[in-house]
Amino acid sequence: MNSTASQTLLGTEDAAPVVVINPKGASSFLLIGDHAGNAVPKALGSLGLSDAELSRHIGWDIGIGELGALLAERLDAVFVRQSYSRLVIDCNRSPSQPDVIAEVSDGTVVPGNARLREADRAARFAEIHTPYQAAIAAxxxxxxxxxxxxxxxxxxxxxxxxxxxxxxQARPWHIGILHDGGDTAFAHALLDVLRDEADLVVGDNEPYRMDLIDYTIPRHAYPRRRLYAEIEVRQDLLGSDEDCAVWAERLAQVLPAALG
Known part of the structure; x- marks a missing residue:
């Protein structure tokens, strides 16, 4: 890649790095999807991976693109979603995190991420990571x-x-609510509402804990103490359009209930 790499990673045939769904949505909820897409820029080929690998959880958050779009419709909310695979660059990691461009993910070696030159890394930040974060801020x-x-x-x-x-090791939770710094009142209220759902196993900072690894919520919610929640849904519950619709309907009920 030449010295103009930061301007030429994405070509005219590539997807826009960020898509805003329902941009005039009037809801208080602003939905974001850090890992909603699994596209790879044409210039990067397939990162040396098969389509099957890119379609696994290492490539994206399965079901979230569909869930977010359906939930945006039901809530009349804006949904800001990232288009590219987290293996191209992880938009929920800071530039200083070692795995922001992972050379290995869940045991899978990513050949297209090995021994990157600084210009190559800079191109991915300039054309994917930065525009996505800027769209949320805007x-x-x-x-x-x-x-x-x-x-x-x-x-x-x-x-x-x-x-x-x-x-x-099986993960028993159907849904998890992640939180850490800033104003956690809404996250805790959402936990309370979900625990009243008799058929759900609800994780409090499970299966992951929100910590210094997360980037998007801490960047945009913590400084102004905006209410927030990071929601994790188990992927086998989002395996079809019908499954995503069920969860969109459910979340469209519990989110406003938690906000009060």
């Missing part, structure tokens, strides 16, 4: 200027089992 600024309340809801999905040293 939407929040627009809402602030219009006097709208903003509750940030980050949508993610997780695998039904986690690889262990001896065997895979």
């Amino acid at each position: 939407e929040i600024a627009r809402r602030d200027a219009a006097g709208m309340t903003t509750v940030l809801v980050a949508l993610h999905s997780f695998t039904p089992a986690m690889k262990g040293a001896l065997r895979d």
